[in-house]
Amino acid sequence: METIDIRSLYFSELEKIIKEMGERPFRASQLYGWLHQKLATDFGQMTDLPVKLREKFAGQFELTVLELLEERVSLTDETRKYLFRLADGNVIESVWMEYRHGNSVCISSQVGCRMGCRFCASTIDGLERNLAASEMLEQIYRIQDLTGRRISHVVIMGSGEPFDNYDAVIRFLHLISDERGLNISLRNITLSTCGIVPGIYRFAEEGLPVTLALSLHAPNDEIRRKLMPAAKAYPLPEVLKACGEYFKRTGRRVTFEYSLMKGINDGRQEAEELARLLEGLHGHVNLIPVNPVKERDFTRSDHKAILEFKEILEKAGIAVTIRREMGRDIQGACGQLRRSFLSRN
Ligand code: SAH
Numbered sequence: 001m002e003t004i005d006i007r008s009l010y011f012s013e014l015e016k017i018i019k020e021m022g023e024r025p026f027r028a029s030q031l032y033g034w035l036h037q038k039l040a041t042d043f044g045q046m047t048d049l050p051v052k053l054r055e056k057f058a059g060q061f062e063l064t065v066l067e068l069l070e071e072r073v074s075l076t077d078e079t080r081k082y083l084f085r086l087a088d089g090n091v092i093e094s095v096w097m098e099y100r101h102g103n104s105v106c107i108s109s110q111v112g113c114r115m116g117c118r119f120c121a122s123t124i125d126g127l128e129r130n131l132a133a134s135e136m137l138e139q140i141y142r143i144q145d146l147t148g149r150r151i152s153h154v155v156i157m158g159s160g161e162p163f164d165n166y167d168a169v170i171r172f173l174h175l176i177s178d179e180r181g182l183n184i185s186l187r188n189i190t191l192s193t194c195g196i197v198p199g200i201y202r203f204a205e206e207g208l209p210v211t212l213a214l215s216l217h218a219p220n221d222e223i224r225r226k227l228m229p230a231a232k233a234y235p236l237p238e239v240l241k242a243c244g245e246y247f248k249r250t251g252r253r254v255t256f257e258y259s260l261m262k263g264i265n266d267g268r269q270e271a272e273e274l275a276r277l278l279e280g281l282h283g284h285v286n287l288i289p290v291n292p293v294k295e296r297d298f299t300r301s302d303h304k305a306i307l308e309f310k311e312i313l314e315k316a317g318i319a320v321t322i323r324r325e326m327g328r329d330i331q332g333a334c335g336q337l338r339r340s341f342l343s344r345n
Contacts, residue, residue, distance in 0.1 A: 003060065003061060003062040004017070004060070004061050004062065005061075005062050005064055005132055005134050006031075006035065006057075006061035006062065006063060006064075006134075007035050007036075007063065007064045007133075007134035007137060007138070008064070008132050008133040008134040008137075008168075008171060008175075010171075010174065010175070010178075011028065011029075011032050011178065011180055014028045014031060014032055015028040018031070021056075021060075023053070027049070027053070029180075030046070030048055030049060031046070031049070031057070032180055032181075033180070034046045035063075036137070036175065036178065036180060036181030036182065037180070037181060037182070039141040039142075039144065039145055040063075041063075041065045042063070042065075043055075043057050043058040043061075043063065044058075062087075064087065064132065064134035064135055064138055065087075065138065065142075066084035066085065066086065066092075066135065066138040066139065066142050067084060067085040068082065068083075068084060068142065068146065069083040069084060069085050069091065070082070070083040071083075071146070077098075078097070078098035079095060079096065079097050079098075080095070080096040080143075080147070081093060081094075081095050081096075082094045082095070082096065082139075082142070082143060082146075083338065084138075084139065084142065086111070086131075086135060090111045090128055090129070091111075091338055092108045092111055092131070092135075092139070092158075092159065092338065093108060093158060093159065093338045094106060094107050094108060094139040094140075094143060094158060095158065096143050096147060096151075098149075099153070101152075101153070102150075102151075102152035102153050102188070103147070103149050103150065103151050103152060103153065104151070104152070104153035104154065104155060105139065105140050105143050105151050105153070105154055105155070106154075106155045106156075106157050106158050107136050107139045107140065107154060107155070107156055107157075107158050108122075108131065108136075108139065108158035108159040108160050109130075109131055109136060109156055109158065109159070109160035109161070109162045109165050109168075109169055110127060110128075110129070110130050110131055110159060110160025110161065110164065110165050111127070111128035111129050111130075111131065111159070111160070112125055112126055112127045112128040112129075112159065112160070113126075113127055113159055113160050113161055113164075114126050114127035114161075114164065115161045115164070115194050115228070115229065115230050116228075116229040116230070117194065117215075117227060117228045117229070117230075118226070118227050118228070118296060118298075119227060119259060119261065119290055119293065119296055119298045120293070120296075121293045121294075121295065121296075121336045121338075121339050122158075122159035122160065122338075124295055124339065127160075127164075130160075130164075130165040130168060131160070131165065131168060132168055133168045133169075133171035133172040133175055136156075136168070136169070136172040136176075137172060137175055137176060140154065140176065140182065140184075141182075144182070151182070151184065152184060152185075152188055153184070153188040153189070154176060154184060154188065154189045154190075155189070155190045155191075155192065155213075156169065156189070156190065156191045156192060157190065157192040157213070159338065161193065161194055161196065161230075162191050162192070162193060162199075163193050163196040163199025163200070163202075163203070164196070164199075166199060166202065169191070170206065173186065173189065173208060173210065176189070177189070186208050186209045186210050187209050187210075187211075189210045189211070190210065190211040190212075190213050190255065191203070191210050191211070191212060191213065192213040192214075192215060192257065193212070193213070193214060193215065194215045194228055194230045195214055195215065195216075195228075195230060195231065195234050195239040196230065196234065197234045197238050197239055197242045200212070200239075200242035200243065200245070200246055201242055201245060203246070204242075204245055204246045204249040204250060205249070207249065207250065208250070209250055209251075209252060210250075210252070211252050211253070211254075211255060212243065212246050212250075212252065212254050212255070213254070213255040213256075213257055213286070214239065214243055214254055214255070214256050214257065215228070215257045216256045216257060216258050216274075216285075217257070217258055217259050217265060218231075218265050218270075219265070219270045219271075219273035219274035219276075219277050220236065220273060220277075221235050221236050223264065223265055223270070224236060227261075227264070227265075236277070240277070240278075240281065243281065243283065244281060247281070247282055247283075253282055253283060253284055254281070254282075254283045254284070255283065255284050255285075255286050256278065256283050256284065256285045256286065257286050257288060258274070258285055258286065258287050258288065259288045259289075259290040260287055260288065260289055260290060260300065260301040260305070260306055260309065261290045261298045261299070261300070261301065262298075262299040262300060262301045262302070262305070263299075264298070266301040266305050266306070266309055267305075268308065268309075268312060270309075271308070271309045271312035271313060272312060272316075274313065274318075275312060275313050275315075275316035275318055276316075278318055279316070279317075279318075283318075283319070284319040284320070284321070285313055285318055285319065285320040285321070286320075286321055286322075286323050287306060287309065287310060287320060287321070287322045287323060288322075288323040289301060289306060289322075289323075291336070293336060294339075295339075306322060310322060
């Protein structure tokens with residue numbers, strides 16, 4: 001019999017199981033509080049449960065806990081990067097960032113990724129496996145515990161494509177925003193996708209007030225297909241139509257992520273084309289100077305080119321920001337720290 005991953009269960013599911021075990025219903029509330037508010041790492045810590053019951057639970061349930069392997073603190077800002085080991089030995093990374101509006105954690109949704117974006121380190125070895133909801137939660141729980149600071153914002157922008165692990169991501173979103181748990185507002189959560197069209201429509205149907213970020217990176221399909229293999233399956237007109245639908249359904253403005261790569265997508269012409277492409281979409285463009293990855297040969301755009309690119313969009317009436325660069329000195333880009341760890345060991 002497979003043991004139940006107890007930290008991935010909804011409260012209603014836990015209640016049902018506790019009842020079936022012949023235990024009193026209030027045990028479910030106690031247990032859930034330990035799992036999602038007190039962030040317990042062991043049944044032995046659950047001191048308001050009888051010892052016998054703690055032992056029974058320990059025998060029947062699997063309690064997912066991430067083991068800290070490495071913490072890197074940026075010298076230039078307050079960013080911290082964490083490397084965690086999963087129960088099966090796989091390694092994932094998460095990032096903690098301090099903003100004026102609160103503390104934010106960037107989580108991974110998969111071990112590796114199979115989307116194949118050319119500039120991204122997470123995809124070099126392909127997909128290893130999906131993460132369970134508990135493993136996504138634990139990235140936040142461990143970091144809140146380690147920093148002692150309340151986390152108010154979450155971005156699903158680490159390694160992995162969230163819509164390639166759809167059900168577990170939805171489960172995660174419900175659990176992290178549960179008032180019996182950390183109660184993080186869905187409005188403070190951003191999910192980033194490379195543009196899996198059916199995933200965007202399905203997600204719009206969920207009716208969750210989560211911000212959708214689309215990894216755009218190009219003003220046309222010709223350039224986009226060279227950078228992102230997923231673009232071959234989902235052409236831009238379809239992707240943007242889906243984003244428009246997401247805005248209509250949820251009222252949330254879509255963020256378009258655009259990593260600037262020198263000589264590839266950062267010219268005046270591309271900026272003008274991008275402005276035309278996004279006209280009337282009510283979106284917001286986030287310009288990100290590409291993080292050069294050792295295994296890939298992309299160079300970041302010059303400062304002047306970045307400012308010019310931004311100005312062209314602004315003049316066309318498109319909302320645009322340049323992403324504040326954080327944690328560059330600690331291998332802040334998607335999948336970089338995990339890769340350097342894997343090659344060291
Ligand atoms: N699979 C999802 C989420 C993970 S990647 C997605 O594609 O959106 C999070 C963001 O970081 C994406 O916009 C991705 O394109 C970008 N990214 C990945 N590697 C990068 C790099 N080396 N430099 C800049 N941005 C990068």
